[in-house]
Amino acid sequence: MDKRLLGAAILLCLVGVLQAFATEEKEDVFKTMACSAFLLYDNVAYMADMTFELPCRCKPKEVSSVVWYFQKNMGRHETTVLTDFAGTVVVDSGHIQLGSNILKRFSIRMFSLIVFRAQVMDSGHYMCGSKKGDFFYGYDVDIQPTNRIRVAFVDRGQPVQDDFTGKHFSLFTTFWDWTTCDRCGVPGEQRRIGLCYVQSAQLNPRYRTAVPNVTSCGSRAVPSHFRRPVRLRRPEVAIRSCLTPCPKKEAPKEEAQAIANVISKLGEKSWQPRVPVQFHNQYTGSDLVIACPGARPEHAVGWDKDSVQLYRSRYLIGVNKTMRVFIDHGNHLHIRRIQVSDRGTYFCWQEGKMVAGLRVSVTYRLQRGRKLNDPETIYAVKVIGMSYTIISIMFIVIHVCRCCYRALR
Template identity: 50%
Template sequence: MLQGYVTVLTILERKGTEMKVNLLTFLAMLLAMPSGLSAYEAIQEDEDIFARRPCPAFLMFDNAAYVSDMTIELPCHCKPEVVPSVVWYYQKQLGVKDTRVLTDFNGTKVVDSAQVGRGLDIRSRFSIRLFSLLIFQSQAADSGHYICGTSTGEFFYGYDVDIQEVGEVSFSLEPQSLGPPGDAGRMPHYRVFTSFWPWSVCDRCGIRGEQTRVGLCYLESPYLYSRYRLQPPGVASCGSASVPQRFKKHLREKRAELAVRSCITNCPPEPTLPPEEKSFLDFLGSRSDAPKLVVQYYSHPEGRPLVLACSGAQANKAVAWDKDQLRLYRAQYMEGVNKTARMYIDASQHLVFRDVQMNDGGTYYCWLQGKLAVEIRLSITRRFARKRKLSDPESVYAMKAILLSYTVFTVIFVLFLIVRLLWQYFIGREML
């Protein structure tokens, strides 16, 4: 930069009589231009959020309730600044020796949620991101105590997580709001009720769609354990560890509820492009009014299960499915409505096929928050016969079945021979 100044000054000295410029005036002009010549100022880092919230001296647990198949996030709200990474611990009940450690000891474990399925152990369904614990495809068995700490045994923050399965699904074909829920049961020392989430947006626009809301089971009582933070005070979810054991025997059949109702809403107007951009797109041969859909192609073998997921879908977003011109409404295709259905929509809003058939091929559309979002073109391939190996699961199952049958028949045959010999022995003694 100084070399530039020297060059400019040299030129001015050579043309001093022609330019008639004062050196002091030129320097003043340079000082008056801070935007181009000012030094770089480092951006001041924000204050550490963990430094503003001290950890409690006595470990307590925040009660949190969720519905199954959701992806839940548990933030570690406090930790010392000197701790670079955290370890999450899981205990089904406090005081038991069976404690699971959920960490890769770096605090950066990453799990692809698209590859997470049901039935997997919690160690295969979690991720730690920015000290927060994420659990994918949460199940009722994941309920328990989650503690944020370190590998050396320091504990900072805790959660009492209650994951409830959907037990009752109610449908309403009329596009009107349902009445307020009443008490599910009132006892002398506690009251059980269902707390509903707000209605979701209509999952389709321009045609008949559906809205959903989830209701979780809660209990109100003055006899809840005080080691748990409850919001509001005196109210906890039905599966919380803060509920006394003598109350839980009356809550075993309580489940979450799912309400579904019809809705009709207009599609929002499409944003208009400026004339210049529209003309440029027309020049390139691209339609400016074409729907912006994500097109995906899938090829799947016949006779195997399949799960279609909508890109960008989350538990708190409205999702709907169509096949070509067929609307897949939850009233007909919700999981559990038809026990024999091969295709259904599960609680995670995935489209599930028990075993894919050739006629399942076609174009599937996914609606997200009332707008068409994804187009899935599914093709089904036939399974050709192949030579089986002894290591195949089917071969192992067949050999186990054959050996079990052989063992059962051998035992029956030996017992028959023993009974026959004993019979002949006693008959021979009587004859003598």
């Protein structure tokens, strides 16, 4: 018994030492980087609809929580406070709506600011600081739009944008790595996102960049007389085809396989989809937008309708201006003015694996007869009655005036 207690005591001591070591290591993250006396801004760039995280890289030791501030342009007095002054704001990213205000699209976790589905209007300065308004660390965030994005299909021989070199600055595209193939076992596609960057010796020195004299095109470090020609260059995305084999699945055990075969032969095995499938009913003539669960714009996402692959080479937004079914740059599948022929099961691939499906059924919108006690009917009767009364009064007044005019002649 004594040996057991001694062993438990030693184990608890080790756990305490490890926890203390972990806490000390966590605190050392802020000790290793001292806050600068003059606030500088780190430049970061993202594509619209992406989710990004900004860590507060330095703070005084005595500060236990930070406050995040947003300022559109440096020098303005309009500053938005993005916190509850406790540094504990957490939101459910699944409930984020496209185009909603930034105050509804952010979260604070462990001193870091997370902005969900960023929009172009979210570009600006983000600072972490204290409740008193002292700033510790700053970011210059550039959200580049997707509505002006340039698409290059590599398989068709379409080139990416050439670099531009001017007298005082040069423009170029910095590409991310190719995504993984969005499907496996069948032909798929890969994407490569490219963001616009500018190189110049006249950038504002208050903005820090990973490469000297290089910053994103929408950065506030770019001089004002450069911004108009810089805005003419667009972000771009390159797309190419790919083919990747699916990973081998573990074969079921012999006993389980034998039982499954018996049940299958008896005809008692119910239909089971390959992935979780939701059922949705949609009326004809309406619009439908389908999102892949857990997917982000930077992920490799593919869409199938039943057994037909919806490739971006045909269904990417902008390929054909008149198409009803298309995929946007945020990996959402859009169906406009839905028709009966659009019913079926839409499968979503993510990072080379089929993850979910949506079975869409389409029904005609029934024409409902109006009743006398309906609010719309009552409103229509009131409007018609009032109009008839006004016309009748005008008719009587006109005739009275004519009679009086004839009598006085």
